[in-house]
Amino acid sequence: MPRPTRIEYKGAFHHVMNRGRGRQTIFHHEKDYQAFLSVLQESHEQFDAMIHCYCLMGNHYHLLIETPKANLSRIMRHINGVYTQRYNRLHRTDGPLFRGRYKSILVDEDPYLLQLSRYIHRNPVDMKRPLVAQLSDYRWSSYPAYINQAEAPSWLFRDRIYQMQGQRQKYVGYRNYVAQGVDEDISRFYNRGNYLTVLGDKAFKESVREETKEQNIEQLRKVLEDRPSGQRILELVAVIFKVKSRDIKSCPGGKRVSNPARAFAMYSCQRYGALSLKQIAVLFNLSHSGSVSFSVNKVKRELVEGQWLSEVKQLERGLYIVK
Template sequence: MPRPERIEYENAYYHVMNRGRDRGRINLFHSTLYFQTFLQTLEEAVHRFGIIIHAYCLMTNHYHLLIQTPQANISRAMRHINGVYTQRHNRLAKSDGSIFRGRFKSILVDSDAYLLQLTRYIHLNPLETSRPMVKELLDYSWSSYPANVNGVKKPDWLECEQTYQMLGRKKRYEAYARFVAKGNKESLTCFYNRGNIASVIGDKDFIEWLKSVKIPELKLSEQIRASVPQGATIGKIVDGTYAYLNKSYDLFRLLSREQDKAISKRNIAIFICQDYGGYSLRKIADYFGLGHVGSVSRLTSIIRSELKQNKKLKCKINEICQYIVKRVT
């Protein structure tokens, strides 16, 4: 049975889970050091991939994360988190091999309807085991709940403001504690108790928007990405981009003055190498002589922001990709 495709788009929200291998019988976290190491890995992913963590809970043999992806990169970010933590876990345990049961499970979340409920669901995990792990959630150190209620200092990389805003109350710490104490809604519990959890949780409008608008749009983008063949090296992509733009000056008439410098020929080539060519930030940085992969991420983010409001620019970049295809095939 084929694996369901992940739906990835900018600023999507996901409830992400994974378990230890052998049906969860293998522990992921053996001591405080392992928990701390996973949180360190999570923090690194926030800075490297620009993801936003709204809630987390690390249990002995599995974890829950509530992640927002401004850069539409949940697969890349989680591949890094699981891969790097596996290496660090094995180094600490003096072992080798996989520690996870398989690829991570992600549920696309309708943030308007379910974000607040899901933070509660995630935070209640230590109390909802067959034998509760603590008497009070505030006593469980390996979830974001203590930070949400001001029981401990909040990590800089944890985002709590959206949760507080959705509660709509002034006394945010007390309000969130009361909200969690009410327990999960029965409908949400039923959703997660299904044998095969659906890949999306949302209201009817959200589901309809996905089906009729977002998924067709993503499929079109995927077709365009596929138009840059695998044989296109970074050098060929760059040469094709420059060749097209040297003949087509109308692209730069589409840009505002503020974007003239940010969206140069070089930076468009960098964007196409990463977004359409699929090359890693490291390889692109090395090719262009950039000192840090963060420079590539920053430049591509600028172009993505401009693409959101500039449809003509998006069409022009698609034309460049088609031009590259003709040159290398």
């Protein structure tokens, strides 16, 4: 499966996350936390990264970064790479620390930036076993600096969030805002499991297309469009194979009958729609997911052997090209 495209342009805001490989702890002691904060300072000084929020959470981290130079990839290469080196020196280990590439979500500044800052800062208490009783007591996030209970580092940019809040008493106002809890839309967005790459409305996505028109348009469309529904995929597969969608969904009884369109549609629902095996089984009128797994894996093997290339090309054209 191809890696998702990184969307970068001048002045973009990104919510960046990464966690330890195998969910291992990446911050054990105060020296680890301080080492990571030093790397954030370096990313600002060397690459002009503007850090608006951060929260370091034991086995993962959250950052809200603005990129005046459209260089998020370079910034994150420094943050993850240099911290891994320092972690290994501190703990006398070697090898990779993180699970892989960082997760990056492009954020629409208005209206989501303020809400996202609250989501990031509430991480230590919005969990099954809160790390602290009072959010202000958690040392390893930018929240104490936002409410003026800790000195703000020179590389932490708080003014944009304060401006969006629009209150005279910015410290008390922000404390009260965070205490209200995460906005329902933000909570729903992050509870989807497979995070979308863009947090914003259709108008924002269209503006991103304009900002990034020099990049690979086909790849950008894949990340800017919401996941297609299983029914949408079925309809396109039916057109490609010149059959009716109900014939693809039907489950003939008795002896197994070869149905290439059905197998390809199951694979496509998982690959492009991010449907679970159980969801695909329901869509294709199956009582269990075993048959789905068999068909999906069969198509995957055949793709490696060079089959299905024409069908994949036609499907992606139908899914991602705006008429």
